[in-house]
Amino acid sequence: MDKVIRNQLMIEKILYPQGFRYKFNKDLVTELEPEQGIKEIVKHFKPGSILELGSWLGKSAVSFGKESLANNIDAKILCVDTWLGSHEYWTTYIERQKLVAESFDIFCSNIVYNGLESNVLPFRQTTKNAINIFKHYNFKFDLVYWDSDHSSVLQDLLMCEDILQDHGIVVVDDYFQHELVKQQVDSYLLDKETKKESIDDKIIIRKY
Numbered sequence: 610m611d612k613v614i615r616n617q618l619m620i621e622k623i624l625y626p627q628g629f630r631y632k633f634n635k636d637l638v639t640e641l642e643p644e645q646g647i648k649e650i651v652k653h654f655k656p657g658s659i660l661e662l663g664s665w666l667g668k669s670a671v672s673f674g675k676e677s678l679a680n681n682i683d684a685k686i687l688c689v690d691t692w693l694g695s696h697e698y699w700t701t702y703i704e705r706q707k708l709v710a711e712s713f714d715i716f717c718s719n720i721v722y723n724g725l726e727s728n729v730l731p732f733r734q735t736t737k738n739a740i741n742i743f744k745h746y747n748f749k750f751d752l753v754y755w756d757s758d759h760s761s762v763l764q765d766l767l768m769c770e771d772i773l774q775d776h777g778i779v780v781v782d783d784y785f786q787h788e789l790v791k792q793q794v795d796s797y798l799l800d801k802e803t804k805k806e807s808i809d810d811k812i813i814i815r816k817y
């Protein structure tokens with residue numbers, strides 16, 4: 610059996626000993642634009658195991674899933690989110706607040722609608738708690754896609770070092786749009802003496 614599939618079966622068994630069942634409601638399906646840069650990232654790095662930190666309604670997860678299949682990669686994508694919304698949903702992006710209560714059901718309906726149930730698995734947790742659980746079980750990923758709490762990107766990047774495969778990469782969203790994210794990513798890169806790389810509007814950080 611393929612190593613990625615074997616790992617994913619093990620991950621699913623540990624996170625959901627009783628199994629995970631998607632719920633589908635066609636009235637909750639959302640039109641999702643492709644997430645910028647993901648097509649190029651999948652084509653270039655061909656990741657088999659992806660951890661997504663911050664999934665919301667599933668836009669980036671669906672992009673990763675569709676692009677992987679388009680490249681003949683049966684990628685497994687583990688999506689971590691509280692589905693309780695970010696700080697900004699009560700402060701600056703108020704229009705998202707009304708979606709919070711149904712956000713997990715919308716995410717699930719979007720995954721089913723796009724036929725990605727066997728590729729995408731949600732895990733409803735805080736980023737910090739989830740990474741500590743993955744570390745405990747020695748889960749490793751080829752690619753971590755970060756799009757979570759802006760105030761904790763530095764802490765999240767440091768924690769991700771333990772759950773990345775050798776030569777794995779972290780892809781960071783929101784760097785060019787949010788100063789708070791930029792400052793922490795720059796500080797991480799400086800500390801690690803790593804040069805900044807980007808694809809489209811995403812920052813790429815490689816583990817050597």
Ligand SMILES: C[S@@+](CC[C@H](N)C(=O)[O-])C[C@H]1O[C@@H](n2cnc3c(N)ncnc32)[C@H](O)[C@@H]1O
Nearest residue numbers: 663664665668669690691693694695735736758
């Ligand atoms: C910008 S959205 C993610 C967008 C998504 N990648 C997409 O393509 O639409 C950020 C998400 O991070 C989640 N989030 C914020 N803080 C979190 C935390 N500490 N742990 C887990 N999820 C968190 C929110 O619930 C929200 O769904």
